[in-house]
Amino acid sequence: MAKKVAIITAGGSGTRMGVSTPKQFLLLNNxxxxxxxLNAFYEAFSDISIILVLPSDYLNHGKELVAEMGKEDFVSIVAGGQTRFHSVKNGVDLLDMESIVFVHDGVRCLVTPNLIRACYEQASKLGSAIPVVSATDSIRIVDMxxxxxxxxxxLVKIVQTPQTFKSELLISAFNQAYQDSxxxxxxxxxxxxxxxFLIEGDYDNLKITRPVDLLLAESILQKRKSY
Known part of the structure; x- marks a missing residue:
């Protein structure tokens, strides 16, 4: 099996949450x-390496969390950049060997090991796996x-993460100049x-953006405990 690396992007400030603490460090069930x-990726693959991208002012917070989990030998921490592209590139620049690479939003904390494994299997065969779910609301396009x-x-798909690729594709792509698109x-x-190539995602794999999302996440975790 190919080496596995996860670039966890958690460089945002979380302004839409209305709090000063970056949302990736907000508490969910303590x-x-x-x-x-992080735990979901380790449950999926015990041999995975993780590159954690954090705001420059919160690198020590990340180190403390990784130490509490006992994963210091498996996690590299790097500061984020000006945009998502630059933050991910800072992680991509640390890739040193052929691997399957997951790029995942740090605040999609309900990602399941099953989805992570499915992305790995498809990317190994096709080169990429982009998890998506179907739109459930009516959709309108605005034209000025x-x-x-x-x-x-x-015909509309909502894109999630972990977006997963063979490392050579990702390294080559991130060598190009940044575009606003x-x-x-x-x-x-x-x-x-x-x-x-797309792959079926998971509606529970939500991105924690607003305060109500924390309530939804608590409900989903409680539901999983009952299984």
Missing amino acids: KPLLWYT NSGHSAIDRN FTDEATVVEYSGIKT
Whole structure:
């Protein structure tokens, strides 16, 4: 099996949460959100290496969390950049051998080991795995000239992480110059001329962005305990 590396991007400030603490360090059932994220990857693959991308002012917070988990030998910590692209590139620059690389939002703390393993299997075969779920709401496209119009929501997919790639594809893609259109790793890889492949995601794999998301996450964790 190929070497596995996860680049966990947790460089944001969490302004939409209305708190001063970056949201990746907010507590969920008395543990930081980031703890759940890291733990899911270790449950998926005990031999995985992790590159943790954090705000420069919170590198020590990350070191303390990793030490509490007893994973100091398996985690490298690097400061984030100006944009998501630059933060991920700081992680990509630490890749030193052929591997399957997961790029995951640190605040998608409910990601499951099963989804992580599924992404690994597909990326090993096809080169990439981009988890998506179908849109459930009605969708409209806004045009500054013609107003707005409805589109078929069955054609719309909502993108999640971990976006997973063979390392050579990711390294090559992140050697190109930054573009404003780079909203995630899939767009970066596609801009370099490489086709990416979708995989079924998980509706519970939500990104903690607003205070209500913490309540939803608590509910999902409680539901999982009952299984």
